[in-house]
Amino acid sequence: MWRAFARLPRALEGGTEVVQQITLTQHLPPHSNVRNFCSTYYRKKHNLQPIIMTSSSKPKVVFVLGGPGAGKGTQCSKIVDRFLFTHLSAGDLLREERSREGSEFGTLIEDYIRNGKIVPVDVTCSLLENAMKNSGKSLFLIDGFPRNQDNLDGWNRQMSEKVDMQFVLFFDCDEEVCVKRCLNRGQGGSGRSDDNLESLKKRIQTYNNDSLPIIKHFEGAGQVKKIDASPDADKVFSEVERTFLSSGF
Numbered sequence: 001m002w003r004a005f006a007r008l009p010r011a012l013e014g015g016t017e018v019v020q021q022i023t024l025t026q027h028l029p030p031h032s033n034v035r036n037f038c039s040t041y042y043r044k045k046h047n048l049q050p051i052i053m054t055s056s057s058k059p060k061v062v063f064v065l066g067g068p069g070a071g072k073g074t075q076c077s078k079i080v081d082r083f084l085f086t087h088l089s090a091g092d093l094l095r096e097e098r099s100r101e102g103s104e105f106g107t108l109i110e111d112y113i114r115n116g117k118i119v120p121v122d123v124t125c126s127l128l129e130n131a132m133k134n135s136g137k138s139l140f141l142i143d144g145f146p147r148n149q150d151n152l153d154g155w156n157r158q159m160s161e162k163v164d165m166q167f168v169l170f171f172d173c174d175e176e177v178c179v180k181r182c183l184n185r186g187q188g189g190s191g192r193s194d195d196n197l198e199s200l201k202k203r204i205q206t207y208n209n210d211s212l213p214i215i216k217h218f219e220g221a222g223q224v225k226k227i228d229a230s231p232d233a234d235k236v237f238s239e240v241e242r243t244f245l246s247s248g249f
């Protein structure tokens, strides 16, 4: 592998890009020059924007949003396999807290989930912050958050100064497709108390009324990367991969 790539620097002589963050050849050591050169080479070949990353001690966060069943979790697993991210799903953390023995929020969380309502942010944000701290990692996909204005306000109060939010990955998917996927997931034995038509109607309503305005807010700030989530999962991922590579990951 070393020998194969050792000639790339000469091929790039005269280049002016400075690339500190590595996106390709993740099997190579994190700070190797070979990885730097390969990353630069890839960007040139595919005519991608040169990325000059400044080093930051703050953890980096990508918010992952989209309707129920749009494929957020599925794509997050693929991103984790391909890039160096840690996946934190707000829904998973809430379900875990609901099932934790002695949790003072168990009943409240179950009621909110079954009815497709958004749990008060203090609960969710604390679960997210603890999970980030406990992971010891610094690159996070935060899936299913912020879902409403209360989530966003709470995050801004508690977390926004502590992290660098990179962008919002938005999985755009028709309502009927989303519902079908969740119902299939339920029939496949997800065990989720909200993968049924009654809960789904409420979840979709919450998404349209409360979550879409938050996505629009980020869009207005130029922070949204929108992905068509209707094709098959591999096709969706090729678009996701391109997005992460062109963002310097």
Ligand SMILES: Nc1ncnc2c1ncn2[C@@H]1O[C@H](COP(=O)(O)OP(=O)(O)OP(=O)(O)O)[C@@H](O)[C@H]1O
Pocket: 066, 067, 068, 069, 070, 071, 072, 073, 074, 075, 091, 144, 181, 182, 184, 185, 229, 230, 231, 232, 233, 234, 236
């Ligand atoms: N691109 C796709 N095409 C077809 N089915 C998909 C696709 N992506 C995911 N699925 C399936 O749809 C269901 C929902 O996917 P997933 O759990 O990833 O969605 P989600 O957005 O995380 O949902 P939720 O917000 O409800 O947790 C799963 O059964 C998954 O296997």
Ligand SMILES: Nc1ccn([C@@H]2O[C@H](COP(=O)(O)O)[C@@H](O)[C@H]2O)c(=O)n1
Pocket: 068, 069, 090, 091, 092, 094, 112, 113, 114, 115, 116, 117, 118, 119, 120, 124, 143, 144, 145, 146, 147, 151, 194, 203
């Ligand atoms: N920020 C959030 C995220 C989720 N919830 C609740 O969990 C349910 C399931 O979430 P998924 O992301 O796994 O679909 C969701 O319908 C909410 O009830 C929340 O309150 N706040």
